[in-house]
Amino acid sequence: xxxxxxxxxxxxxxxxxxxxxxxxxxxxxxxxxxxxxxxxxxxxxxxxxxxxxxxxxxxxxxxxxxxxxxxxxxxxxxxxxxxxxxxxxxxxxxxxxxxxxxxxxxxxxxxxxxxxxxxxxxxxxxxxxxxxxxxxxxxxxxxxxxxxxxxxxxxxxxxxxxxxxxxxxxxxxxxxxxxxxxxxxxxxxxxxxxxxxxxxxxxxxxxxxxxxxxxxxxxxxxxxxxxxxxxxxxxxxxxxxxxxxxxxxxxxxxxxxxxxxxxxxxxxxxxxxxxxx
Numbered sequence: 057x058x059x060x061x062x063x064x065x066x067x068x069x070x071x072x073x074x075x076x077x078x079x080x081x082x083x084x085x086x087x088x089x090x091x092x093x094x095x096x097x098x099x100x101x102x103x104x105x106x107x108x109x110x111x112x113x114x115x116x117x118x119x120x121x122x123x124x125x126x127x128x129x130x131x132x133x134x135x136x137x138x139x140x141x142x143x144x145x146x147x148x149x150x151x152x153x154x155x156x157x158x159x160x161x162x163x164x165x166x167x168x169x170x171x172x173x174x175x176x177x178x179x180x181x182x183x184x185x186x187x188x189x190x191x192x193x194x195x196x197x198x199x200x201x202x203x204x205x206x207x208x209x210x211x212x213x214x215x216x217x218x219x220x221x222x223x224x225x226x227x228x229x230x231x232x233x234x235x236x237x238x239x240x241x242x243x244x245x246x247x248x249x250x251x252x253x254x255x256x257x258x259x260x261x262x263x264x265x266x267x268x269x270x271x272x273x274x275x276x277x278x279x280x281x282x283x284x285x286x287x288x289x290x291x292x293x294x295x296x297x298x299x300x301x302x303x304x305x306x307x308x309x310x311x312x313x314x315x316x317x318x319x320x321x322x323x324x325x326x327x328x329x330x331x332x333x
Contacts, residue, residue, distance in 0.1 A: 079110035267326035
């Protein structure tokens with residue numbers, strides 16, 4: 057939490073958070089682990105968008121030096137960690153928890169899959185990269201208002217991070233949301249495809265009926281060969297029936313391509329009659 061806070065250097069050690077419990081945890085852990093001689097100050101501010109912001113600072117230079125001295129060996133251990141070793145992996149998961157509490161934001165999965173870590177200084181940026189690489193978490197990076205952002209867009213990667221944090225139930229919730237959204241998108245695609253197919257069928261049928269009506273006016277349907285006559289009558293009687301169903305309604309039934317061929321013949325005949333007229 058110290059490493060990924062707002063500042064972690066001899067001149068300033070502080071954390072900015074909108075979560076009161078995170079602010080309390082940050083200060084209480086420092087008191088428990090390091091012999092602080094003066095105090096840690098927690099101040100509360102209201103941001104421009106009227107949100108509460110808690111700022112935790114280690115006040116004296118002597119205490120800041122003591123904090124840095126205490127955690128220097130732990131940082132070296134972090135750099136040397138081998139994720140293949142169970143104890144080292146557990147240590148890295150602890151570092152990930154601290155990073156998540158100090159500088160991470162996660163979006164509502166109903167809206168988007170987005171987890172980001174905000175690195176406010178160079179050491180945090182470098183350490184976040186090392187941490188995510190050691191844990192095999194694929195990420196991208198960008199900058200926003202002078203801060204470096206490392207972000208994850210994959211729902212599977214976000215589920216993995218939540219599992220590493222010990223938030224298994226939340227990871228399952230994200231998974232359930234993804235399944236629901238995938239199913240909804242699939243239904244929408246099928247519905248849109250069916251709607252497009254219906255529109256296409258209706259448009260084609262309307263054109264075919266227009267051609268058959270022209271033949272009916274010019275020479276009469278009875279003048280057509282038996283096969284064409286049957287298809288022409290069936291199409292007039294069933295303007296919205298797809299070709300596959302028209303094919304089965306014939307006596308004897310035809311293939312879909314066979315019905316399509318006869319309809320093309322009728323359309324060509326109508327065009328020839330129209331040209332002669």
